[in-house]
Structures are given as structure tokens and as C-alpha cells.
Amino acid sequence: MSRRRLFGAAGVAGAAALGVSACGSPEGGPAPWERLRGTVIARTDEVPVGGGTIVIDGKIALTQPAEGDFKAFSAVCTHAGCTIQEVQTTIHCLCHGSEFDVSTGDVLRGPAVEPLEELPITVANGQITLSEDAPAR
DSSP states (O other): OOHHHHHHHHHHHHHHHHHHHHSOOSOSSOOTTGGGTTSEEEEGGGSOBTEEEEETTTTEEEEEEETTEEEEEEOBOTTTOOBOOEESSSEEOTTTOOEEOTTTOOEEESSOOSOOOEEOEEEETTEEEEOTTOOOO
16 A cells, blocks of 8 residues: 555545534434433523524533523434534534524424434523423433
8 A cells, every 4th residue: 555545545534423423323322411311501691592602511502592491402313323513593413404493393394314312401591591301322
């Protein structure tokens, strides 16, 4: 094998490893949000009306579709398991372009075909808490 081919193969292997870590399967192991059950995950003033934000630690997409109406969804894309990076007027996965509704988590644009998993939250005193009964895997 030539030196050029060896370095090319190493580059491809490195890129593949990065791709697997970004788009790993959502199956297997505990859900990212499990350790956050029962804890405050954000303040209400951190979630813009008509859009949302991402809680990186638990891979949670928090949205506020209408004033005072807060929702939480898994930020693990149902297409390839990538972590969703952006919430504006839609929940948007930058890996492959899937978009989800901020009110329901339903698919607005593929390649994803399954909606995002909704997570139960409570809102009180300006704080958003992931409920103790958040789903487990």
C-alpha cells in the first residue's frame, strides 16, 4: 500500500468515527435525559416564544410554541440518531435536514418519518423541571 493510500484510508476512518459519534443509534443504553429526571433543566425566560432552545446535557429540545406553553422533546433525531442542534420556528436537525414541529414534535420535513419523543415537564416559579416519570429505556 502506498503512503498516499495509507493516509487516505486513515482520513476516511477518522471521518467515519466522527460520523458515528454524531449520528449514533438512539437505541441501546439509557436515554440521555434519564439522569436529569426531577431536576430543573431551564428557566422559562431562556426559551423564546415561538421557538426554543436545546438543553445540551440531556439532549432535550425545549420549546414555547405560544406564550406560557412549554414543551420538551428528545433532541435525538428519529432519522439517524444525530443530536438536534437548532430550534427556531422548527426543531431542526442539521445532520440530514429533518424538521419537527415545536408544538407536537411531529415531522414537518424528512428524511425522518417518526416524531420526536415528548418528555413530561412541570413549569413553576419560572423554572422548567423534567418530571420524575420521564420515559426510560
